[in-house]
Every structure is written in structure tokens, then in C-alpha cells.
Amino acid sequence: MTRVVRALGTHTLGLLELLGAMALLQLRITRALFPPRYDARETWRAFYKVGVKSYPIVIMTALFTGAIMVIQSGHFVAKSGATSFVGWAAGFAVLAEIGPILIGLMFSGRVGANNTAELGTMVVTEQVDALRALAIEPIHYLAVPRFLAMIVMLFLLTALGDLFALIGGAITADLMVDIPMKVFLRQVFDAQLLDEYLLGLLKGSFFGMAIAVVSCHYGLTVRGGATGVGRAVNAAVVAAAIAIFVADFFVGVVWTVLSK
Amino acid sequence: MSVSIRDAGQEQLIVATGLYKSFGGEPILLDVGVEVFRGRILGIIGPGGVGKSLLMKMLAGLVEPDAGDVTVLGQSLQSLNASGLARVRDRMGFLFQNYALFDFMDVGQNIAFPLEQMGVPKAEITRRVAERLAEVELPGIERLFPNELAGGLKKRVALARATIAGAPILLYDDPTAGLDPVTSSKIFELIRRLHRPDGATVIVGHDIDRMVAVCDEWLLLHEGAVLFRGTTEEGRASSHEVLKTFFMETGMLGAAA
Ligand SMILES: Nc1ncnc2c1ncn2[C@@H]1O[C@H](COP(=O)(O)OP(=O)(O)OP(=O)(O)O)[C@@H](O)[C@H]1O
Ligand SMILES: [Mg+2]
Numbered sequence: 001m002t003r004v005v006r007a008l009g010t011h012t013l014g015l016l017e018l019l020g021a022m023a024l025l026q027l028r029i030t031r032a033l034f035p036p037r038y039d040a041r042e043t044w045r046a047f048y049k050v051g052v053k054s055y056p057i058v059i060m061t062a063l064f065t066g067a068i069m070v071i072q073s074g075h076f077v078a079k080s081g082a083t084s085f086v087g088w089a090a091g092f093a094v095l096a097e098i099g100p101i102l103i104g105l106m107f108s109g110r111v112g113a114n115n116t117a118e119l120g121t122m123v124v125t126e127q128v129d130a131l132r133a134l135a136i137e138p139i140h141y142l143a144v145p146r147f148l149a150m151i152v153m154l155f156l157l158t159a160l161g162d163l164f165a166l167i168g169g170a171i172t173a174d175l176m177v178d179i180p181m182k183v184f185l186r187q188v189f190d191a192q193l194l195d196e197y198l199l200g201l202l203k204g205s206f207f208g209m210a211i212a213v214v215s216c217h218y219g220l221t222v223r224g225g226a227t228g229v230g231r232a233v234n235a236a237v238v239a240a241a242i243a244i245f246v247a248d249f250f251v252g253v254v255w256t257v258l259s260k
Numbered sequence: 261m262s263v264s265i266r267d268a269g270q271e272q273l274i275v276a277t278g279l280y281k282s283f284g285g286e287p288i289l290l291d292v293g294v295e296v297f298r299g300r301i302l303g304i305i306g307p308g309g310v311g312k313s314l315l316m317k318m319l320a321g322l323v324e325p326d327a328g329d330v331t332v333l334g335q336s337l338q339s340l341n342a343s344g345l346a347r348v349r350d351r352m353g354f355l356f357q358n359y360a361l362f363d364f365m366d367v368g369q370n371i372a373f374p375l376e377q378m379g380v381p382k383a384e385i386t387r388r389v390a391e392r393l394a395e396v397e398l399p400g401i402e403r404l405f406p407n408e409l410a411g412g413l414k415k416r417v418a419l420a421r422a423t424i425a426g427a428p429i430l431l432y433d434d435p436t437a438g439l440d441p442v443t444s445s446k447i448f449e450l451i452r453r454l455h456r457p458d459g460a461t462v463i464v465g466h467d468i469d470r471m472v473a474v475c476d477e478w479l480l481l482h483e484g485a486v487l488f489r490g491t492t493e494e495g496r497a498s499s500h501e502v503l504k505t506f507f508m509e510t511g512m513l514g515a516a517a
Contacts, residue, residue: 126360129322133354134374135346 038144046149062161066168074177087187096196103161104207108240112215116236119219120229150212158204210243271298273460278328290484301461306481353422357433359414361406368402374425392420411438428459
């Protein structure tokens, strides 16, 4: 019994410590943004890498997400005969919820994991120490550009991915639910889902922020050589997934309260 | 036992006192003190794993001691904030034992990096990088990447990066590991040439035969403590057993004979 309590206590403390460390990192990154103190070339490099790395998987994910949502709602619609709801149902779910989450998770697996591995390798090969020895603050030089790139890129990728999800939905509606593409897209359009679209984009930005802080934290605190890097990547992906769901919940709640 | 501290009138650029560091309960450095005087070249020697690299990183503020204090150019590193620390590091150049080259930059970009951060004009950077590469006997390899280089070459590129900004305090961790004798001699020659009379140089090394030609004073680490500190003559004159064995094996006494 005491052992269980003690284990619970240790884990809780560990979790609080982790959250504290990430909050501190977020604070240091934010402080480096005003006034801007980060390397322009490194920032450009981060934007380029983040964007190029992730757009193919985001588009793939989005196409199938749209398709799945249409198949699911199509099943229900076929029973009830409410064909005109397919576009609304699929569009609503994709834009406000499923799209941003799945795109965020894929982004985390690709870009976040890669970032942790890259920073972790820099730590164990003393490249981060080398930056410090050259009077460069690693937070400014490494974390801030990645932070900016991930927020902006996940925002843009969510915007783009949403469109591809609708295309995927339209194709599926045409082929499998017998709703012509044009009709489906008109339904989506008529449903006036601009609010949901914006909510999704807001979520995407917050997911980008969460993935950036989590992946930078795990990368910059790697210990123990190459195996340590592997462990950190693993932990970062799990933590980022949790962070995405937590952020999704809070953005959703705040949005609902504010839009009343 | 530590032998004499030098003339009290001389100016110290680096003073470290009471440095203690342990990892996972295992103490590595116990009460280590270092003084680096203006215009001097200090050689730090000792068996592998004794904590030489650790000590060097502490002198540059890259590793925090568990206890003790490091003062560089009159400023206690522990009391400085990030920007204060950065200003001190602007006055230092550091060669890492394991190169620590930026693997996402080519050789030219690596060496140019400190100058770029200082805002030196592009044309001048290109010229100085080429010059320094020639000085480390690696002319024209700007476009290669670190992972395409053998260890000895990486070491020399890292040395070029550490010294390109012309910092007055230069710290070299094992500058000639993995180099052939001829190149080693040239590197030590270069280290002596880059040493500024108004600055100071610290070399960690195993190649004591060659270091003798360069270093003014010595610090021998042994079992976590400073076993000897003094000039080359004092080292040769010392009758301490471990000191004798160490210098004998590494040929320093032989060079004296
Ligand atoms: N970050 C660290 N974590 C755990 N142990 C460390 C760390 N840094 C150094 N050590 C330990 O401290 C000891 C001293 O290491 P250090 O690299 O300073 O030795 P060294 O004198 O430079 O050896 P060499 O001559 O081989 O370069 C080693 O036992 C090493 O394992
Ligand atoms: Mg070493």
C-alpha cells in the first residue's frame, strides 16, 4: 500500500517537474521573441525544413480523413435518408476536430520527433556546448526558430489539409455514397462552417506551439549518448500526443464559452 | 600537495578555487584550484578520465561545479546572467576534445560562424576562413562537411573555428589527438603563434614531449586533485613519486636529459 502511494507520489512529482521545465522553456522562448533575438538564417532554414518535411504526409492524412468521415456519416445517412446532411456532418467534424488533431499527430510524429532527435544529437555531440562557448544562447539560436516554424507551418498545413480533407470527402461521396462531388461541396459550403474552419486553424497553431515546446524540451535535455536520444524521441512523441489532446480540450472549451 | 603559486604581482585571467564535481555520487574532481596568468601558456596533464575535459569546461562556464568558483577576467561566472556570461565567452576560444563541429554546416560555415555572429563583412570572413584553413594545413576544404573528415582533420577544423575570432583567452582540449608527429608540431607552433601576450592559453594534452616546447607552466591532475602546479623547471626538479613516474613515462624528463 505505502509502496503504491509512494510510487504515485514520485510520478506526480516527476510530472510536475516536467511541466515546470516545459513552462520555463516556453517562458524563455517567449522572452527571446520580444525584442526579437533569433537568427534569421536559422529561422528560414527551420521554416523550409518543417514545411517540406511534413506537407506530403499531411496531404495524405487529410485526404483519407475526409474519406473516412464521409463513409461513416454516409452509412448513417443511407439508413435515415438524410442525404443532405452528409456534407455538413463530414465538414463539421473534419474542420473543427478530426482534421486538426490527425494533422497535428502526424506533424508531431514527423517534425516533432525529428526535432527532438536533431537537438538531442546536438547535445550529445557537444554542439550545443559549442554554441554556448561561442557566446550563442541555444534557446535563441535553436529553439526560437523551430518554435516559430512549427506554429506557422502547422497553421498553414491545417489550412491546406482541411481543403484536401474536403476533396477526399467529395471524391468518396461521389464514388461510394452516390452523392455527386458538386452536390457534396455545395452542402459543405451551405453549411457555413467558417467558424469551425477558424477554430481548427486556431487549434493547429496551439498544437504547433505544444509540439515545439515538448520536442525542444526533450531534445535539449537528452542525456546518455545515442540511446538517450532514442529514449527522448520516444518520450517526446508520447508527450506531444497528450499535449495535443489537452490543448484540443482547452481551446474547444474556451472557444465555446467565448462564442456564446 | 601543490607546489608554489607564482609571483603574487602577476595578473590572473582565470582563477578557479575549490572546484568539486561528482556524477551519480562518484566524485571526479575534489577541491581543484587553477590559476591562469596573463601572457602564460598553461599545460594541464593527467591520466585519462581524471577530469581534464571537465575542468576545462568549468573554466569556460559550460559545466557548473557542485562547489567552488570560477572567475574569468575578474568576473565570477556563477554570478553572471546569460548575457554577462556571453560577454565573457566573447573573450574566449574553446577547442572541444570531440570537435563539436556543427554537422549541418560545411567546414567553411563552421569556421565562419563566430565571425558571422560578430557581424564581420562577408568578404573579410571568406578571406580569414581561407587563411586560417591554410594555417591548419587544410587549404581549400571549405565545402566539405564534418562527417566527410577523419578525426585529425576535424580537430584542425575545430581549432580553426575556436581561434578565428582572435579571442585573448584560448582553451584547447587535446589539440593534437590523432595527428601525425609532423602535423602535431605544426599545430603546437600555430598555438604558440596565436597566443596573445595580453591573453592566456590553456592546453590539455597527452603529447608532453611537444607541449614542453610551448607551455610555461603545468598542472598535473591526479585522483581528482592537483598533484603539481608550477613551471617546467619546478616539475623536473620535483622529487614526487607520481610526478616523476608521470613525467618519465611521457618523456618529459628524457627531454631534459
Ligand atoms: N556529463 C557527464 N556525466 C557523467 N559523467 C561524466 C560527465 N562528464 C564527465 N564525466 C565523467 O567524469 C570523468 C572525467 O571525464 P573527463 O572527460 O573530464 O576526463 P579526461 O581527463 O578529459 O579524460 P581523457 O584524457 O580521456 O580526455 C569520467 O569518468 C567521465 O565518465
Ligand atoms: Mg578529455
